[in-house]
Amino acid sequence: MSHVSTRIVLVRHAQSVWPKHGEPDDDERPLTARGLADAELLVPRLVAYRPTAVLSSPQRRAVQTVTPAALALGLEVIAWPELREWESGLLPSADWEELYRRSWEHPESAHGEGESLDGLTRRAGRALARVATVHPDETVLVGSHGTFASRALIAAGHRADWDFCRTMPMPAIYEVTSSPAGAA
Known part of the structure; x- marks a missing residue:
């Protein structure tokens, strides 16, 4: 049996409008004007990967970041x-930042009804494995977010910590490989 490996290009969203303090984060929070311009500037880099699919978090800022590349490729953002x-x-x-730092120090803990970072790592690993199952031996762009991308890198066997996550640029691109059975 041949080894199936999918190249996943994780794209952390470009600069977005800041969330409002004291209110739940808004899934429709968009990119700023700079973020929209940066998403356009990403097109040549992302097209060069020659992806066969463009997936994204459903959150608007992630979708907006990968949409220009998807349009250039004639692909739909799913x-x-x-x-x-x-x-x-x-x-x-x-x-x-202090609350997130503490979460990174205790990734098994959760806040209220929230997801622990260990739980996010498991979710990210399952997502990478699903991408590989649905798109075997392909290259796939994945529009997502800083903490998700950091924990996906951990799930894929790379090192990431709070400082890595905290200083991750907007946008940022990371490449991992995954196989259908390759994630927890």
């Missing part, structure tokens, strides 16, 4: 709910 950002259970606040 939203997968499991590619969405970490469901932290935390409301956006002035001290969000």
Whole structure:
């Protein structure tokens, strides 16, 4: 039996409008004007991967980041709910960085009804395996988010920590390979 390996190009969304403090994050939160321009500037880099599919988190900022490349490729952006950002259970606040840092120090813990970072890593691993199952031996663009991308890298066997996640540029591109049985 031959080894099936899918190249997954994780694309962290471009600069987005900041969430409102004290309110749940908005799935429709868009890119800023700079973010939209940066998404256009990504097109040559993303097209060069010659992807056969473009998947995305359903959250607007992720979709907006990969849409220009999808249009250039003549592909549809297909939203997968499991590619969405970490469901932290935390409301956006002035001290969000400290709360996230503590979460990275204790990835098994969750806030209220939120998802633990370990849970996100498992979700990201399953998502990578599903991409490989649906798109075997292909290259797939995946529009997503900083914490999701960091935990997906961990699920794929790479190292990522809070400093890596906190300083990740908007946008950012990471490449991983996955196989149908390759993730937890």
